[in-house]
Amino acid sequence: MSYLKKIEYKIMPRKSFRVIRNCSGCGKKTHFINTERFRVNANGNKIDVWLIYQCENCKHTCNLTVYERQKPSSIPKEEYQAFLRNDEEMAAAYGMNMQFFKKNKAEVDAAEAEYDFIRLSECEDGNNENSDRILVQIHNPYNLKLRPERQIAEVLGISGSRVKKFMEQEQIEIESACAEMISAFVNKCIFGS
Numbered sequence: 001m002s003y004l005k006k007i008e009y010k011i012m013p014r015k016s017f018r019v020i021r022n023c024s025g026c027g028k029k030t031h032f033i034n035t036e037r038f039r040v041n042a043n044g045n046k047i048d049v050w051l052i053y054q055c056e057n058c059k060h061t062c063n064l065t066v067y068e069r070q071k072p073s074s075i076p077k078e079e080y081q082a083f084l085r086n087d088e089e090m091a092a093a094y095g096m097n098m099q100f101f102k103k104n105k106a107e108v109d110a111a112e113a114e115y116d117f118i119r120l121s122e123c124e125d126g127n128n129e130n131s132d133r134i135l136v137q138i139h140n141p142y143n144l145k146l147r148p149e150r151q152i153a154e155v156l157g158i159s160g161s162r163v164k165k166f167m168e169q170e171q172i173e174i175e176s177a178c179a180e181m182i183s184a185f186v187n188k189c190i191f192g193s
């Protein structure tokens, strides 16, 4: 399909999610926060890595698995060093990654999710300068649960219902949508209107 130009975005959470789980110290469901500390256990030729979470009320901790019984050779050296020095950026990256929570069967407080849409790049030379469509690609590296229509509405700065209407009129067309990225064609008149 031809388009005038391509514009890419990335959805970026602002902070780590809090985990909701039963705290044995409090005897009820509480919020656990990302301590930004890793625990590394090297046992023979197997390595375990956890990210430590802590109950907000009583300081009880729980570990979420980052790596389980991995061969040392399968963990990139730089990443391993980052675990050992409790790298904040690395801890935050895990703390914002829905895939990580899913793997740990950890429930997060999604209601408090804050995120930004960051404009990455604009590629002027689309494949057809006569086209009136702009290809919008939105990357979702942290797998946030946001419907494609919602994402497009945020990028365009319009309401979800207007996006729906434009989709009915084929002014907006979702080309593909998966957890990591959506692609949509948007009429250039809508863009920046």
Ligand SMILES: [Zn+2]
Pocket: 023, 024, 025, 026, 027, 030, 055, 056, 057, 058, 059, 060
């Ligand atoms: Zn507690």
